[in-house]
Structures are given as C-alpha cells and as structure tokens.
Amino acid sequence: MDIVGDSGATGYGVVDPHNGWVAKMRLAMPNTRINNYAHDGAMVSDFLPGGRWPDTTDAVRRIGVDQPSLVFIELGGNEYYIDRDPAQYKANLETLTQNIWQVSPRSTIVYETIWPFDPRQSTSMHSWDEYGAAMQQLAVEYSAGWIDLRQFFPPHYADDTYTHLLNTDQIHPTDAGNVVEYTAVLNIINRC
Template identity: 40%
Template sequence: MKLRAKYAAVTLLLAGLTAGIGTVPSAQADTSGKPAWCTGHANVSILGTSADTGYGTTGYPAGRELPAPTPYGWTTKFTNDLHSEWGTKVDNRAHNGAMASDFLPGGRWSDTTSATADMAGSQPDLVVIDLGGNEFLIQKDPAQFAADFAKVIDNVRAARPDATILLSIYAELKWAKTPSSPATQTHTWSEYAAKIHSTAVDKGVALVDLRQYIPPAASATLPSPSPWLSDNMHLNDAGNLAEYGAYWGWASSIASIC
C-alpha cells in the first residue's frame, strides 16, 4: 500500500469511530468527542467463537468450550499485553460454536446471553466482536446473520453508548459438512464477510479484515508452516500469532494517535 493510501485509511478509520460516537445519547457519551478507547483503557470485552477461546492452539484443554490461557492463543497474548501496557481487564465471553444469536436473548449459553447486559456494569472502553464463522458452517441465511449481528451491536451500545466497537472478518475458512450443516454449500464466506463489512459501515464502527493477514484455508500456496489446522476451519499457533498482530496492532496504534 502506498504511503498516501495508508494515511487515508487511518483518516477514514478515525472518522468512522468518531461518527459512531456521534450517534450516542449525550447524557452518557464521552464529552471529549473522542472514541472511548482514546480516553480510557480500563476494560475490554470480547464476543466471539472458538477463534477467540484458544481452541486449536497448544495447551487448549480437550473438551473445553470456553476461553483458556494458552501460550499462542491470540486472546491470551492480547489480554497480557493490554494488562501490561494499561492494566486493562479483559472479559472474554467467546464460546466454541457461538453464533450472533447466542449473544441475544434465547441464546444457548448463559455466559453469552448475559454478555452485553453485563457491560452496563463493566463499561468496556473497547468491545471486539468476532462472529459469523459458525453461521457460515451451518449455512445460516446471511440476511438473518446480519440482523442478529446488528442487534448484538445495538445491545452493546445500549449498555455502553460510547464504547469503541471493533468488528472482525475472520480469515477465509473452508466449508466442510458437519453434523449440524446441510448436505451442500449454498453460501460462500465472502457473503458473510460482506454482511460484516456493511454492518461496520452502517453502524459507524471499526473493522479488522483478517483475510488481509492470513491466506484462505483452500489456498494452493499456503506458507510453511500453514496457519491453519487440518480441519481448515481453525487457526493454529502460527495463525493465532497473525491474529494477535492484527488486533494488537489496531488497538495499540489507535491508542497511540488519539
């Protein structure tokens, strides 16, 4: 990317963050006019899937469904660096198999359904939302995913109106039939990615696209070692380190220029 394009991208990102804050009620909004992540680093929340629990990385306990600290899990390294830099507390509500609907009333697990409501107490400055992969695997209607996804963001803002929200498009995993998926693939990952991107634009929030960091699982020219597990759905230690670089690079660089 040319230097001029990089400056333009940063300008657009900050404009998007500020635009998102401009829509919140004045009674609870940050009066400085800056994104919450610019003015405080006390708490961070993560809403995600097995991509965010440490699953697939060295040391992740067999049979576990919730986050676990592993040497190379991106959320572990992210959490440790946030705490080291600012003393930040991280509430990771990721759950293996989670979909956007699981973070709404009627979701399958109490730790996910209570996640956004609990933000009224924790008041996270930054909320990372990494969803969509499991909807792709079961081939859920992308339009329904988009509606659920948007509602999750609305609920985050209801709990913390001026929170800085960072959405993620996961690296391009490869679809395969699972016990909960249909017999054939109808929708591509790019369809769900497009919904995440359009939601980021519509809601005026930030976005990290991991497809820019990690090659598709189906690529014929994967690096060695590959960043993917053999299931082509989850990232291994190397892939998680790339994820960490994307998230930490975003969080630390934005904080440094606010």
C-alpha cells in the first residue's frame, strides 16, 4: 500500500507519532508494506513533474517500483487553503492518477477527501465542497475508491463537542482525529 498525501497523512499535529493514521495502519497491518510519500504542505502538482520537492516528484516512479495493490491519494487541502481553482485541482489529480496507473496499472486507487476547515483569506472564492466534488467525479469516472471524511469531521464551528478532532490551528487533526481517519481507511481496506 502506498500513500500520496499532504500533512494530513504525515501525522503533522499529533502529540504521539504512533497516533498518526498511517502509523496506526502500520501497527494494525504488520505484514503489509506501507510506503508513505506524503509531504507537509504538498499539493497534487508537487507529485507531478516540476513539483517543489524531489521526494514528491519521485513518488510516482517509486510507486512503479513498489507495484502496490492500493494507492491512497489524500490531497487537496493545500489547494483549498490557497484557493487554487478546483478545475485545475481536478486536472492535476487526473494527471497524477493516470501517471500512477501508467507505472503501476494493477494498483487500485482510493481517493480521500479530507475534513472541512476554515482559516483562509476572507477573499477566497471556492468552497471545500467544490474540491470534494472534483475528487468524487474522478472516483466515479475511474471506478476508484473514495473515502469522504467530511461525514466524520463536522465543521469545527458547528458544535464545540467536535473541536477535539482538530488542533488549535483548526486544520490538522489531533490524535483523536487521526484515529477517526485510521478507522475510516481501515474500514475500506477490510471491505476489499
């Protein structure tokens, strides 16, 4: 299993590194090779040629070497944060998907739409639902898996009861939030 993602998949913000959802997956599945190519601050474009970091631009090649049965793609939060056009996000996500299948054609892709978050510029034009819709459209088009974490992470402002799932930055999940994500991912894997 390979993971392509941003800080949501690196464990950024957890108190105990063992509580990141990917770390929990490794503990729960000790006989499964799990490669995490996530990078804090990453956008889909970082995993394409010309991306900002060597480890992200090399991820697709490494997936080709790994030949994983599953590839989780958890990207979009940073595009939302900077208000990148959702159409460009979708185009980049489609290119990334095709690039992965070109080097690892038997891999099953599972897209992961993260939770909504609010701390953005007041001039931001696009809603989080537009990015989620772009990912959902590709999941349908490619008959890929899709985990929509919005159902598990109510907006932080909706009810104080749920604020324990996100850190004080109101973006990154806490240890408890990572457990929620881990459970959602494990549920999908167990159904395969």
